[in-house]
Amino acid sequence: MQISSEEIIFLIGLTSLIFLIAPLFLIIYIVSYNRKKKKHQEEKLLLQKTYENELLKTQVEVQEQTLKTIAYDLHDNIGQLLSITTITLSSINLDNKEKAAEKLAFIDDLTNRSIKEVKALSRMLHAEELVNRGLAAAIEFELEWLKRSDKFKIHFEKENFGAFSSDSDKETIVFRLFQEIINNIIQHARATEIFITLEQIENAFKLIIRDNGAGFNVEETLKRKTGMGLHNITKRAAMIGGIASITSTIGSGSEIVVTISY
Numbered sequence: 001m002q003i004s005s006e007e008i009i010f011l012i013g014l015t016s017l018i019f020l021i022a023p024l025f026l027i028i029y030i031v032s033y034n035r036k037k038k039k040h041q042e043e044k045l046l047l048q049k050t051y052e053n054e055l056l057k058t059q060v061e062v063q064e065q066t067l068k069t070i071a072y073d074l075h076d077n078i079g080q081l082l083s084i085t086t087i088t089l090s091s092i093n094l095d096n097k098e099k100a101a102e103k104l105a106f107i108d109d110l111t112n113r114s115i116k117e118v119k120a121l122s123r124m125l126h127a128e129e130l131v132n133r134g135l136a137a138a139i140e141f142e143l144e145w146l147k148r149s150d151k152f153k154i155h156f157e158k159e160n161f162g163a164f165s166s167d168s169d170k171e172t173i174v175f176r177l178f179q180e181i182i183n184n185i186i187q188h189a190r191a192t193e194i195f196i197t198l199e200q201i202e203n204a205f206k207l208i209i210r211d212n213g214a215g216f217n218v219e220e221t222l223k224r225k226t227g228m229g230l231h232n233i234t235k236r237a238a239m240i241g242g243i244a245s246i247t248s249t250i251g252s253g254s255e256i257v258v259t260i261s262y
Contacts, residue, residue, distance in 0.1 A: 189213030
């Protein structure tokens with residue numbers, strides 16, 4: 001079978017066209033790939049920058065919360081101790097040596113208690129150092145201050161819990177999540193009992209915080225501006241590869257479970 005000259009010209013033209021179009025498609029693919037790669041790198045840098053900014057904000061908030069705790073304790077506890085000391089000193093009658101000796105012994109006791117309180121507060125000033133000692137230790141230390149208020153019955157459990165992470169930045173964010181949830185309970189829940197559990201399961205860590213307070217409608221709260229604290233909790237959990245699950249029933253308290261895979 002002979003091929004006509006027209007067919008030969010057509011085949012040559014088609015082959016030439018293919019050889020012309022193929023490099024064009026290759027160029028378009030390379031340009032598109034480079035654009036996607038550049039966009040991915042920009043997004044990665046943006047995520048890293050966002051994470052660093054959020055971490056810095058979290059560290060500042062941890063310090064602010066610590067300073068608030070110190071301020072309350074200075075006012076409510078140490079301030080009261082020093083006030084009683086001053087009143088007792090001014091009431092000493094040196095003519096009554098027996099009573100004076102009793103009051104001086106009482107002042108000595110008050111002074112020693114004040115010194116212990118100040119030392120404990122000085123340890124709180126090193127919030128980052130506290131977190132570096134481990135998440136469980138930081139939470140236990142924070143709960144000690146909450147117990148002193150006598151407003152809440154605290155239940156703290158560690159189930160199969162060792163070290164949560166070698167990443168201290170993640171631990172700082174989890175500790176801030178803990179502070180934020182506890183602060184919400186103190187301010188809004190009208191609770192008398194708080195249950196905190198640190199739990200390690202296969203390839204995951206859980207922070208569970210439950211209270212017996214008034215409860216609230218989760219969906220409605222998230223829609224309103226008052227739900228910003230809850231949004232913040234879910235956002236920060238997501239930043240470290242976690243999920244914050246919030247459940248609550250009006251009249252039956254609330255529970256927040258932060259689960260982080262690793």
